[in-house]
Amino acid sequence: MTNGVRGAAFFWSTLCTVFSVICSPKCQAQSDQCISGPGQFTGSLQIRPGIGCLPLTVTASSGLKDVTNIRYVFDYQGGTPRASDLTADSVFTYHKAGLYRVLQYSEQNGRPLRVCAIVQVYDTLAPELLVSGCLNRVMISIPKSAEYQYDWYVVNWGDGTNEQLDGVGPVGVHTYADGSPRSISVRGVHLYGNCGGTTRVTFRPSTPSAGPVIDRVRAVSADRLEITVRNPGGNPFRVEQRSPGGIFEQTATASEAEHPVIQMEADTTQPVCFRLVLADTCLRAGPSPEVCYVPPKPPEPPKMADSTVFMPDAFSPNQDGINDRFLPQGLLGGSLQLTVYNRWGEVVFRTGDAREGWDGYLDNQPVPTGTYSYRLDIEKPDGKRWQQRGTVVLTK
Structure with a gap:
């Protein structure tokens, strides 16, 4: 159905509905003035425009000559109108959408005339896009x-x-x-x-050439990180984060500012990585390079001059029988607890008896070569305690 046909069908179906009400027995019982009775003379009513949008101002007139005492009801509801409903003013403005009946009274050569017409007033709602x-x-x-x-x-x-x-x-x-x-x-x-x-x-068309990047991630409190971003394209993006070794997950944080500074709740004692992903996938741009926050290492405890325990600075767990395990050397009396960390600060090995040493494995899998930090907690038989920290290089 074309636009014009659909509009015309709607108008005339509405018009017929109105006239069916006009001609119903109920309306006749209410002495509807738009229905001519025996001996009733019909006038001539012209309304311009008869159709339009809010606010619609119409002008009514009679098409007959020598017509006097013309009065109108611009929103006739049926029955005999009150004197206060009648107006001699031929101009009227509608401020509400709807289908209206206009009733006109007039006289010609001493004969009373009456006639009705229809006015269609459309709403002017702004379409929601x-x-x-x-x-x-x-x-x-x-x-x-x-x-x-x-x-x-x-x-x-x-x-x-x-x-x-x-x-x-x-x-x-x-x-x-x-x-x-x-x-x-x-x-x-x-x-x-x-x-x-x-x-x-x-x-505003999207700009594919300039994706957002992270300039810096820093801790601003014990439970909050601050992410400084450059977004020269001004395109909407979202923040994704992961723990070391994990997968990236979307956060509830998004922005389209060009230089946003984003704060997020986080445990600042643990490492975490962030990247930015454009919200509009049509831009065909990949995620930004990840930037990680690594909590600062605690200060090294002072070394004890009379320490009887020392740790090697390298080991090679290649099963050749030479220096295959990382373990303390020296006088090992008392209790020794050993904890080893990767570069993210994650624990890769922990034991309550450091004499066993570490074989360079995590979850039955060899860890990558590189530098690892450790903490050795020592308690001598005489009750003296201290803590030794350092690094060890794992080679193959």
Whole structure:
């Protein structure tokens, strides 16, 4: 069904409904003045315009000559109108949408005349738009088009291009020649009256060449981290985070500012990594390089000059029988607890008896070569305690 046919069908079906009410026995019982009775002379009522949008101002007149004492009821509801409902003013403005009956009384050569006419007043609701874009391509839809009852919509894409969309399920797609911001207007149009409401939106094409990057991650309190970001493209992005060895997970934090500073709750005693991902997947840009926060190491305890225990600075767990385990040397009386950390500060080995040493494995898998930090907690038989910290290089 075309726009014009659909609009006409709606108008005339509504009009017929009104006249069916006018001609019903109930209305006749209420002495409906729009129904001519025996001996009743009919006048001639002309209304311009008879159809239009809010606010609609109409002018009524009689098409007969020598007519006097003309009076109107511009919103006739049936029955015999009161004197206060009548007006000699032929101009009237409607401020509410609807289908109205206008009643006209007049006299000609001493004979009373009366006649009715219909006025259709359309609403001018501004259509609610759903706008989505990808680079220089934009799509507009109107989810509530059935509520507005517009016959069609006229879209001005803001680059000299206009497009007409159907009133039923309207969807428009347009591609711009460049990335300049555009002002788009969408106007709903009623076929009869050629009027309606307008909505304007601004569309800013996406910029694929400049993705967001993290400049710095730092702790601002014991439970909060601050992320400083550069986002020269101004494109919406979200923050993802992971613990070392884990997978990235999306946080609830998002932004489209060019220089945002984002604060997030976090345990600042644990390492964590962040990256930025563009919210608009059509930009075809990958995640930003990850930037990690590593908590500062606690200060090294002072070394004891008379320590009888020392730790090697390297070992090679290659099963050749030479220096295959990392373990303390010296006079090992008392209790010795050994903890080993990777570069993230994660525990890769812990034992309550350091005499066993560490074989360079974690969960039955060899760990990568590199430098690891350790902490040796010592309690001598005489009750003296101290802590020794240092690093060890694992080689193959």
